[in-house]
Structure formats: structure tokens, C-alpha cells
Amino acid sequence: MRKPSRRAFLAAAGSVGLGATAGCLGFLETERATREPPLPENRPDTAYVPSHVEGMEMAGMQTSGRYACALSYTFPHRFWLVRGAETDRVDVRGEDDVHLMVAVWDTETGTVLPEANVAIEHTGPDGETSSVTPWQMLSQQMGVHHGDNVALGPEGNYDVSVRVVPPTTRRTGETAATDPLEFEFSFTFDRASLDDLPFEDIPADREGTAGAVDPMDMKSATLSQAPPADDFPIPVRGTGETGGANLVVGATEEFGDLAGDSETYVAASLCTPHNKFVLPSASLSATVDAGGTQVFDGDLVPTLDPNLGYHYGAVVSSGEEIENVTVSVDTPPQISRHEGYETAFFDFSDVSV
Amino acid sequence: MLPDSRGVSRRAFLKSAVAIGGASALAACMDREDADVPTGVDEPASLPEHQHAWNDALSRDDAGNVVPPRHHALVHLEFDGEPTDEARGTVESALRTLERAYEWSNNGLLATLGYSPAYFERFDSALPESVHLPEPQPLSDLEDPALDTPDAILHLASDHASGVLEAEEAMRGNRDTANGVDVDAALTDVFSVADRRSGFVGDGLPAEHQDTGGVPDSEPVPEDAPFYMGFESGFEKSQATEDRVTIQSGPFAGGTTQHVSHIDLNLTQWYEQDDRESRVAQMFCPAHADSGAVEGTGENLGDSPQLDDCGDPVETGSERGVVGHSQKFQRVREDGRPVILRRDFDSTDGGHAGVHFLALQREIADFERTRDAMNATDVSGQTPVGRTQNNGIRQYLSVTHRGNYLLPPRSNRALPTPEGSDA
Numbered sequence: 001m002r003k004p005s006r007r008a009f010l011a012a013a014g015s016v017g018l019g020a021t022a023g024c025l026g027f028l029e030t031e032r033a034t035r036e037p038p039l040p041e042n043r044p045d046t047a048y049v050p051s052h053v054e055g056m057e058m059a060g061m062q063t064s065g066r067y068a069c070a071l072s073y074t075f076p077h078r079f080w081l082v083r084g085a086e087t088d089r090v091d092v093r094g095e096d097d098v099h100l101m102v103a104v105w106d107t108e109t110g111t112v113l114p115e116a117n118v119a120i121e122h123t124g125p126d127g128e129t130s131s132v133t134p135w136q137m138l139s140q141q142m143g144v145h146h147g148d149n150v151a152l153g154p155e156g157n158y159d160v161s162v163r164v165v166p167p168t169t170r171r172t173g174e175t176a177a178t179d180p181l182e183f184e185f186s187f188t189f190d191r192a193s194l195d196d197l198p199f200e201d202i203p204a205d206r207e208g209t210a211g212a213v214d215p216m217d218m219k220s221a222t223l224s225q226a227p228p229a230d231d232f233p234i235p236v237r238g239t240g241e242t243g244g245a246n247l248v249v250g251a252t253e254e255f256g257d258l259a260g261d262s263e264t265y266v267a268a269s270l271c272t273p274h275n276k277f278v279l280p281s282a283s284l285s286a287t288v289d290a291g292g293t294q295v296f297d298g299d300l301v302p303t304l305d306p307n308l309g310y311h312y313g314a315v316v317s318s319g320e321e322i323e324n325v326t327v328s329v330d331t332p333p334q335i336s337r338h339e340g341y342e343t344a345f346f347d348f349s350d351v352s353v
Numbered sequence: 354m355l356p357d358s359r360g361v362s363r364r365a366f367l368k369s370a371v372a373i374g375g376a377s378a379l380a381a382c383m384d385r386e387d388a389d390v391p392t393g394v395d396e397p398a399s400l401p402e403h404q405h406a407w408n409d410a411l412s413r414d415d416a417g418n419v420v421p422p423r424h425h426a427l428v429h430l431e432f433d434g435e436p437t438d439e440a441r442g443t444v445e446s447a448l449r450t451l452e453r454a455y456e457w458s459n460n461g462l463l464a465t466l467g468y469s470p471a472y473f474e475r476f477d478s479a480l481p482e483s484v485h486l487p488e489p490q491p492l493s494d495l496e497d498p499a500l501d502t503p504d505a506i507l508h509l510a511s512d513h514a515s516g517v518l519e520a521e522e523a524m525r526g527n528r529d530t531a532n533g534v535d536v537d538a539a540l541t542d543v544f545s546v547a548d549r550r551s552g553f554v555g556d557g558l559p560a561e562h563q564d565t566g567g568v569p570d571s572e573p574v575p576e577d578a579p580f581y582m583g584f585e586s587g588f589e590k591s592q593a594t595e596d597r598v599t600i601q602s603g604p605f606a607g608g609t610t611q612h613v614s615h616i617d618l619n620l621t622q623w624y625e626q627d628d629r630e631s632r633v634a635q636m637f638c639p640a641h642a643d644s645g646a647v648e649g650t651g652e653n654l655g656d657s658p659q660l661d662d663c664g665d666p667v668e669t670g671s672e673r674g675v676v677g678h679s680q681k682f683q684r685v686r687e688d689g690r691p692v693i694l695r696r697d698f699d700s701t702d703g704g705h706a707g708v709h710f711l712a713l714q715r716e717i718a719d720f721e722r723t724r725d726a727m728n729a730t731d732v733s734g735q736t737p738v739g740r741t742q743n744n745g746i747r748q749y750l751s752v753t754h755r756g757n758y759l760l761p762p763r764s765n766r767a768l769p770t771p772e773g774s775d776a
Contacts, residue, residue: 083631083743084639084673090626095570117495117740119751130566133619133741133748148622165495168734180494281737283671299735334674334737
């Protein structure tokens with residue numbers, strides 16, 4: 001069955017009359033409908049089912065060397081910036097035309113690169129060029145990506161150049177080049193076909209309940225999912241839930257170039273509870289006890305590994321058997337959030353395994 | 354010329370006269386300003402030996418901060434001839450025309466003429482060790498600037514747009530008189546003009562020029578802001594002294610080096626997504642956002658951004674996930690003051706809100722290490738702060754051009770050799 005479109009949603013919302021638009025006067029004043037359903041009431045402090053899900057259009061996927069970049073877009077929607085434990089809600093502006101999204105990953109390891117730096121330049125049919133530096137973002141459908149609401153110009157063809165500087169995130173294996181890369185895309189901006197994108201207004205009895213909508217089928221692109229605890233690439237010491245996130249803690253005696261003789265690598269994988277998306281750009285620290293004494297008290301460093309993906313890790317100088325690892329999340333993931341994730345992953349407590 | 358929409362778009366009509374430039378802009382401007390511009394001096398010896406000695410010629414606000422001239426032009430010049438005594442005489446004569454025509458002040462005209470590494474390449478000998486003037490280069494892998502390599506750069510600044518325009522027209526050989534004084538020679542008698550850039554700084558001017566690219570349509574720039582980003586920036590205590598940026602020895606003693614970059618601003622996120630508290634945290638530091646230390650544009654801070662309470666950037670980054678621009682800048686200091694003297698101004702060049710970031714320092718290395726502190730790779734490497742995101746104001750800046758120049762002392766400003774003398 002064909003999914004309902006946003007056009008259908010907007011038409012239905014319009015037919016309800018003025019009562020339904022209370023608080024949405026911007027909608028009445030602007031020609032372009034940028035309205036979203038209202039936020040669910042009583043949002044829980046955890047991942048929750050959002051008010052709606054929306055389809056997106058993939059403008060293309062390009063590779064350059066070992067890196068790949070996908071550009072996609074959907075209608076503009078609200079999101080939340082994060083600084084420390086504070087969120088700052090960003091509402092859709094009347095002039096916003098699309099929500100642009102860029103995903104960057106390493107094709108050799110299949111890992112998404114949350115800490116890549118991304119800059120987008122777009123040139124419209126009128127020859128006007130504008131640029132935007134999208135925010136690092138987390139959404140239930142797409143996982144970690146870079147995105148922003150963007151005002152384009154007239155409808156027509158847009159050439160988009162995405163400049164990516166691969167991240168300097170620590171790697172467990174070989175180093176990878178971090179020279180800047182350019183990826184070229186083009187897409188047709190057409191409001192009518194944008195309004196034909198799938199759109200599902202989630203019923204009131206489901207929206208706002210703990211949970212998440214399913215990740216999108218990304219086809220050629222990679223989702224930023226952490227390995228599950230029952231298929232973790234290194235021995236698992238234990239798992240825990242904190243701040244609404246899942247934490248898997250593993251330890252292994254020899255690990256890549258990082259941990260050698262008489263050393264143990266401790267890895268903490270922090271991810272969203274349902275879709276298992278990694279939660280990047282947090283500060284984690286740990287204490288480790290082995291042989292009856294504390295052998296480590298320090299930061300867990302963001303690290304990329306072909307099997308573990310993006311995780312937080314430290315080398316512990318002890319070959320003795322680990323008795324306890326206590327992991328603290330000192331600063332919440334400093335990643336902007338799409339609806340359904342903006343209340344979660346802020347209030348963490350220590351996890352001992 | 355930066356990419357330009359001159360004369361075609363609606364926005365072109367709203368550009369300032371200085372941004373448009375030329376005789377017609379000057380005519381329109383003189384009609385409107387009707388300024389009584391004081392004339393200068395016949396004897397250049399009465400002027401400071403430092404071309405960059407502007408502070409004593411400028412006014413100060415109530416807190417003691419230097420108030421920069423409101424209108425600026427940067428003219429890029431190519432020199433295709435030989436640096437003969439005759440050519441030197443022409444350049445000197447042209448610059449003395451400006452000194453005679455305009456009082457050395459914000460009410461008259463302040464000017465400097467600088468030379469690039471490309472200019473000095475024509476000589477067999479190299480610049481002495483007392484001058485550090487490398488070719489411009491990208492100062493982060495996150496930027497991809499065009500590298501400016503004109504031979505020379507003329508900086509003109511005045512509170513009167515007509516003063517800047519008229520002086521430029523005179524130096525281009527398009528006028529017989531400047532401020533009623535005969536024009537003896539033009540710089541274009543020996544140089545050709547490769548590019549011109551323009552801008553403005555001071556209360557109200559950014560708001561007047563916010564109908565341009567990079568600024569959202571909601572006209573968010575505060576009416577009284579001296580810069581597009583909405584805050585004061587020229588605090589006396591966050592500027593190097595003119596002495597600190599002056600070359601101390603060698604043939605160019607009394608000169609300085611000048612870095613000029615152009616930066617595009619993206620103020621949509623800044624004004625429409627970030628809230629004020631975030632803006633204060635990113636421009637100054639999170640502690641200032643907490644304490645409400647910054648009122649309005651920050652004029653209440655006096656002659657110092659008062660960063661003592663901001664703390665160490667790495668600690669702040671770890672605890673708060675964000676670090677302030679001024680807080681990072683604070684780290685590169687000597688005797689409690691920065692090592693660069695900023696004379697930056699905003700611009701609508703290229704049809705886009707931007708900054709001509711003009712900084713003076715004893716050697717370009719002083720600029721580069723200050724810039725490195727703004728990259729703050731230690732902060733982004735050890736904390737959740739990103740390389741651009743939540744890292745001061747880096748998210749909103751995109752460097753498009755960089756150029757390095759030597760500003761010789763006044764007595765040596767006409768086509769100098771690397772030895773500084775008229776060899």
C-alpha cells in the first residue's frame with residue numbers, strides 16, 4: 001500500500017479549520033506550509049516515539065578514496081541543539097525549504113564518521129551560491145549524520161558541493177588520510193514532489209511513548225549502529241543502562257596497535273536503546289580495578305574500530321584479570337537531536353561491571 | 354574583486370557607496386555627506402614614522418577603547434615596472450598628496466601601503482631575518498582560502514565614506530584634486546589595480562547593511578552593534594599595543610606586518626537557531642552566559658572582555674561541551690595583552706556578509722600562533738567540543754582569502770628593497 005504523503009497530511013490538517021491551527025499562526029501567514037504536527041505532550045526523559053515520521057529523498061551517494069558521502073533531503077523540521085546538558089529548540093522558519101542531510105562513512109571499515117567536518121555549498125538555478133555548515137545530528141530514522149534546515153531559492157536544479165574533512169578521531173588500526181575531500185551532487189528542488197514524500201502522523205496513543213521508530217532502509221548508505229552485546233567483537237564484561245542509553249563494556253588483552261603485552265583494552269560502547277545508534281561526542285571516563293588495586297582512572301577516548309565502530313576506549317596497563325570497571329558519562333553526547341531523542345541521554349549515572 | 358553581483362541584483366542598490374566605488378558613487382556620496390573634511394600637512398615629518406600609528410589619531414569611547422574609522426577600502430596593486438628612483442618618487446608623491454589633502458585622523462584619512470612576499474621576490478636578496486613575512490597559507494585543514502598575492506595593498510580608512518572614495522579615486526588617477534588639494538601623482542602611475550575590497554565598522558553600520566547574503570531576512574543584527582555578530586570586539590585590553598606589533602630592529606624597524614583575510618559569515622544559525630545565551634557562551638565564554646555579564650552588545654564590559662572568570666578552555670570544553678572565542682583568544686598573551694592588533698571590519702563584498710580580518714603583528718608568526726589557538730585542537734581533541742561545532746564561533750566563519758604584507762615605516766614605504774634602502 002502506498003504510504004500517505006505529506007500533501008495528504010497538510011490537506012487534512014487544513015480541512016479541520018482554524019481550531020486545529022491554534023498556535024500555528026505562522027502557517028496561515030506563509031504560502032509554504034512548513035508545519036509539523038505538534039510535539040507529543042508529556043514527553044518522557046528517554047527515547048520516545050515522535051509525532052510523525054517522514055520520508056526522504058536521496059540526492060546521491062559518492063565515494064572518494066576510502067570515504068563515502070550520501071546527500072539526502074526531506075522537508076524542514078524542528079530539532080534541538082545541545083550544549084552541555086542544555087537543549088535549544090530550533091523551529092522551522094517560514095523560509096526553510098528542505099532539511100539537508102549528509103552522511104559520511106569509511107567504506108573500508110563500514111564505520112560512520114560522526115566527527116567528520118562537513119560544509120555544504122549549493123548553487124541554484126538562478127546561479128546564487130550559498131553555504132551552510134550543518135550540525136552533527138542524531139535522528140531515529142537516520143542515526144548519526146550532519147544536517148540543517150536550509151532556505152534554497154527558486155525551484156529547479158541545484159548543484160551541491162559537499163566538502164568533508166575526515167575526522168582525526170583515534171583509530172585502532174592503520175591511520176587513514178584526513179585530507180579534505182569534495183563530493184559533488186545535484187538534485188531537483190520541486191515543492192510538489194517534496195510534498196509527495198511519505199509522511200505518517202503517528203496516532204496520539206503511540207506518540208510520546210518510550211520507544212523509537214525504525215531506522216530507514218538506507219540502501220547504499222551505512223547506519224551508525226553499534227555492535228549488539230550478544231555479538232560484541234571483544235569479550236563483554238557487562239552491560240548497563242544509563243541516561244536512557246545502552247552501555248556495553250568489553251575488555252580484551254590484545255587489541256590492534258593500542259594494547260600489547262601486559263595491557264588490557266577497555267571499550268565502552270554507548271548507544272541508543274532501540275535502534276542501537278552510537279552516541280558520539282560525549283565525555284566518558286572510567287576507573288578499573290585489577291589485582292586488588294585501582295589500575296586506571298582516566299578518560300575513555302573516542303576511537304574508531306572496524307569491528308567496534310565508534311566507541312570510547314582506554315589502554316589499561318595491567319595484564320591481571322580485571323575485577324571491576326566503573327564507567328562515568330561526564331558530559332552528555334554533544335550532538336543535535338531530532339524529535340524523539342531530545343529528552344534522552346542527559347542524566348547519566350555510573351555503571352559498574 | 355570578490356565574486357560580485359555588482360549592478361544586477363536588488364541588493365546591489367542597497368550596497369554602501371564605498372562598496373560600489375568609483376566616481377558615480379563618490380558623487381552621490383559627497384552630495385549626501387556634505388562633510389567638511391580637515392586638510393592635512395605639507396611636511397610628512399610631522400606624521401608618525403609608523404604607518405600603523407593610528408591609535409593616537411583616532412577617538413576613544415568613554416571606556417577608553419579606540420574607535421576605528423567607520424569606512425574602509427583595500428586596494429590590491431600590481432607593480433609591473435622596475436623599482437627605479439623615479440618610480441619611488443612617484444609613489445612617494447602620491448602618498449604625500451593624501452597626507453596634504455587629509456588630516457591624519459578618523460575625521461580625515463588614515464592610510465597604509467604594504468608589500469607582499471610576491472613583491473619582494475623580484476629582488477636578488479631576501480628579506481632580513483628581522484622581518485617574518487611568509488607567503489599566505491591555509492591555517493587549518495578546515496579552510497580552503499584563495500591566497501592573495503598582489504604586490505602591494507593600500508588600506509584607506511575614514512569616518513567619511515566620501516573621504517575613502519575620493520582618496521581612492523585620486524590614487525587611481527581619476528581626480529585632479531582631493532579635498533581641494535592638487536593631486537601631484539597617482540599610485541596607478543606605477544601600479545595597476547588588481548582588486549578592491551571595502552567595508553565598514555561601527556555602531557549601526559552592520560544593521561544598515563544586513564540585507565545581504567548570509568544574514569537571514571528577519572534583520573536580526575542589533576541596531577547598535579559595531580559588528581555583524583552583534584558584539585563589541587575592540588576592547589583595549591584584548592588588543593596588542595602598537596609598540597608590541599612594531600618591528601624593533603633591522604631595515605624595517607618601525608614597520609609591522611599585516612595579515613588580511615576575508616571571512617564569509619553564516620548568521621542564519623547564529624541568529625535564528627542559537628539563542629542569546631549560546632551566542633554569549635560561544636563569543637565570550639560559558640561563564641559569561643551564566644552570569645549575564647554581557648548586556649546588549651557588551652559595551653558594559655568597559656575596556657576589557659573581563660575573561661578572568663572564564664577558566665581554562667579545555668576544562669570548560671569538558672564540563673560544558675562549548676568553549677568561547679574570546680576565552681581561546683585569551684591564551685596567546687604576553688604581559689597580559691594579546692600579540693596581534695585587530696583592525697578588522699565588516700563587508701558586503703561578493704553580496705555576502707563578511708569580515709575583512711585585518712591584523713597587525715610584529716611577525717606573521719604571531720598571527721599564526723594566535724590563529725592556531727583559535728583552532729583549539731587541544732580542546733577538540735580532549736573534549737566533546739567539535740573542531741567547528743561549539744568551538745567558539747568557528748561554526749559560523751568560512752575563510753575565503755588570505756594575504757600577508759609588510760607595512761614599512763613611513764620613510765621607507767615607496768617600493769622598498771629587501772635591504773630597506775633605496776639601493
